[in-house]
Amino acid sequence: MNRRSFLQNSSLALGALTLAQKTILSSLFDPTWKITMLRNHIGIFTERGGTIAFLLYKKGIVIVDAQFPDTSKHLIDELKKKSEEPFTKLINTHHHADHTSGNISFKGITEHVLAHENSLKNQKRVAATQQTEDKQLFPDQTFTDIWSEKFGKEKVSLSYFGQGHTDGDALIHFEHANIVHMGDLVFNRRHPFVDRSAGASMKNWIEVLNKAVNKFDKNTLFVYGHALDGYDVTGNADDMKKFGDYLGQVLQFAESEIKAGKTKEEFLKNTVIPGNTEWKGDGIQRPLQAAYEELTVK
Numbered sequence: 001m002n003r004r005s006f007l008q009n010s011s012l013a014l015g016a017l018t019l020a021q022k023t024i025l026s027s028l029f030d031p032t033w034k035i036t037m038l039r040n041h042i043g044i045f046t047e048r049g050g051t052i053a054f055l056l057y058k059k060g061i062v063i064v065d066a067q068f069p070d071t072s073k074h075l076i077d078e079l080k081k082k083s084e085e086p087f088t089k090l091i092n093t094h095h096h097a098d099h100t101s102g103n104i105s106f107k108g109i110t111e112h113v114l115a116h117e118n119s120l121k122n123q124k125r126v127a128a129t130q131q132t133e134d135k136q137l138f139p140d141q142t143f144t145d146i147w148s149e150k151f152g153k154e155k156v157s158l159s160y161f162g163q164g165h166t167d168g169d170a171l172i173h174f175e176h177a178n179i180v181h182m183g184d185l186v187f188n189r190r191h192p193f194v195d196r197s198a199g200a201s202m203k204n205w206i207e208v209l210n211k212a213v214n215k216f217d218k219n220t221l222f223v224y225g226h227a228l229d230g231y232d233v234t235g236n237a238d239d240m241k242k243f244g245d246y247l248g249q250v251l252q253f254a255e256s257e258i259k260a261g262k263t264k265e266e267f268l269k270n271t272v273i274p275g276n277t278e279w280k281g282d283g284i285q286r287p288l289q290a291a292y293e294e295l296t297v298k
Contacts, residue, residue, distance in 0.1 A: 032047055032048075033045060033046065033047035033071065033074045033075070033078070034046050034047070035078055038177070038179060038221060038223075038234070039177040039178070039179060039221065040153075040154065040174070040176060040177035041055060041056040041057065041154075042054070042055050042056075042154075042174055042177050042179055043056075044223055044233065044234070045067075045074075045075045045078070046233060047067060047071040047074060047075075048067060048068060048071050048098075049067035049068055049071060049098030049099065049102075050065050050067060050093070050096070050098050050099040050183065050184060050225040050226065051065070051181075051223055051224060051225055051226070051233045052064060052065045052066065052067060052075060053065070053172070053174075053179070053181045053223050054075075054079060055151060055154055055156070055174060056079070056082060056083050056085075057085075057151045057152030057153070057154055058085070058152045059085055059088070059151075059152060060085045060086050060087065060088035060089075060151065061079055061083055061085055061086070061087045061088065062087075062088060062089045062090075062091070062151055062156060063075075063087065063089070063090045063091065063106070063110070064090075064091045064092075064093065064172050064181045065091070065092060065093055065099040065100070065102075065181075065183070065225075066090060066092070066099065066100060066101070066102030066103045066105065066106065067098060067099065067101075067102045068097070068098065068101050068102050069101060069102050069104055069105055069135075071102060072102030072103075072104075072105040072106070073105050075102075076105060076106075076109075086109070086110075086111070087106060087109050087110040087111070088110065088111050088112075088151065089110065089111065089112050089113075089114060089149075089151070089156075090103060090106050090110045090112070090113045090114070091113075091114045091115065091156075091158070091170070091172055092113065092114070092115040092119055092123075092139060092170075093115075093119075093169060093170050093171075093172065093181060093182075093183025093184065093185075093225065094115075094116070094119050094122070094165065094166050094168050094169045094170070094183055094184060095115070095119045095120070095122035095123035095126065095166065095168060095198065096166075096184065096193075096195070097126075099183070099184070099225070100123055100136075101135070101136075103136065103137035103138075104135055104136060104137045106137060107137045112140055112141050113137060113138065113139040113140055113141065114139055114141040114142070114143070114147070114158070115139040115141075115142060115168070115170065116142065116143060116144075116158075116160050116168040116169070116170045117142040117143065117144055117168070118166070118167045118168030118198075118199070119139070119142075119166070119168035119169075119170065120138060120139045120142050120168075121168070122166060122167075122168055122198045123136065123138060123139070124136075124138060143158055143160070143170075144160065145159070145160050146158065146159055146160070153176060154174055154175070154176045154177065155174075155175040155176060156172065156173070156174055156175070157172075157173045157175055158170045158171065158172055158173070159171045159173065159215070161207070161208040161211045161212065162201075162204050162207070162208055163199050163200060163201040163204045163205070163208075164185050164200065164201065164204060164205035164208040164209075165183070165184045165185055165192065165193070165194065165195060165200055165205060166184075166195045166198040166199060166200055167198060167199025167200070167201075168198070168199075169183055169184065169185050169208070170183065171183070171185070171212060173216070177221075178216075178217070178219055178220050178221065179220070179221045179222075179223065180212070180216055180220055180221070180222050180223065181222075181223040182212070182222055182223060182224055182225065182240075183225045184225035184226065185205070185208060185209065185212070185225070186209075186222065186224040186225065186239065186240060186243050187224065187225065187226045187227070187243065187279075188224045188226070188227035188228065188231045188232065188233065188235060188239055188243070189227060189228040189231045189278055189279055189280065189281075190226055190227055190228040190231075190279065190281055190283070191279055191280075191281060191282070191283040191284045191286055191287055192226075192247075192283075192286065192287055193283075193286050194286060194287055194290035194291075196290055196293060196294070200290065201294065202247050202250065202251055202287070202290060202291055202294055203251065203294065205244075205247055206244045206247050206248055209240050209241075209243060209244040209247075210244060212240060213237050213240050213241060213244075216237070218236070218237065220236070220237065221234055221235075221236070222234065222235055222236060222237070222239065222240065224239070228279075228280065228281050229281075242278065245276075246273070246276050246278070246279050247287075249273050249274070249275050249276045250273055250287045250288065250291045251291050251294070251295070253270075253273055253274055253291075254267065254288065254291035254292050254294075254295055255295055257270075257292075258292065258295055258296060264289070264292050264293075264296075267288060267292050268285050268288055268289060268292075270284070270288060271284060272284075
């Protein structure tokens with residue numbers, strides 16, 4: 001068969017594939033990770049775990065969160081294709097492993113790792129409990145309420161508004177681009193994990209979200225730690241308000257069931273949050289249990 005006939009037959013064969021077969025075939029060649037550029041040389045990386053944000057500037061690269069050791073290596077490889085500059089700062093929104101266990105991939109290649117002081121305490125505590133200290137790259141810089149630094153034309157500012165998803169959640173604001181990484185302070189249409197072992201407070205979480213809505217403006221683009229399949233990991237203040245309403249509905253539901261005499265075991269059998277149809281999928285027992293315990297455990 002000559003080359004021309006081969007190409008014609010190959011094209012006919014490819015055209016005969018069903019859409020499903022083409023999707024499967026393309027998935028064999030497409031990477032599982034994705035980079036999306038947002039504004040002003042700031043982008044996000046998604047694969048497995050919490051959403052990563054990054055800033056490419058004239059003299060370096062700033063990263064927010066690191067997912068897992070394997071996925072963080074994918075991130076590093078992809079960013080090296082985009083910039084020859086060094087990694088100057090890795091920022092952790094909080095201590096959970098799907099945001100910080102990938103820190104280790106930056107050992108020896110980033111100048112500093114930054115997080116809220118409580119995030120560092122939590123990361124060290126969990127690592128000691130799990131005996132994984134040797135697999136960690138702990139923050140060498142911490143802050144309490146506010147922190148800021150200029151990176152080229154961009155100014156990066158961190159704020160801490162109190163207990164929420166944990167007691168060490170930082171908001172990272174790229175001021176010039178007006179992008180805020182919320183970490184796991186926002187789960188977009190996905191039932192959240194509420195880490196009571198790390199000082200989480202659903203009641204105060206609502207206040208944290210309110211403070212964020214009031215601090216930033218209508219043009220602010222927010223980056224979320226997680227989203228339900230089919231929903232975006234970026235959005236606006238409306239998503240923040242809706243998530244705050246959802247948390248309030250969970251607490252209100254728990255309070256009414258406790259007053260009705262329901263035990264925790266009985267309460268956890270619920271599969272819907274009255275008045276809320278947007279947050280769905282697996283994991284509803286996580287916020288239900290956290291709400292019940294927050295209202296009953298002293």
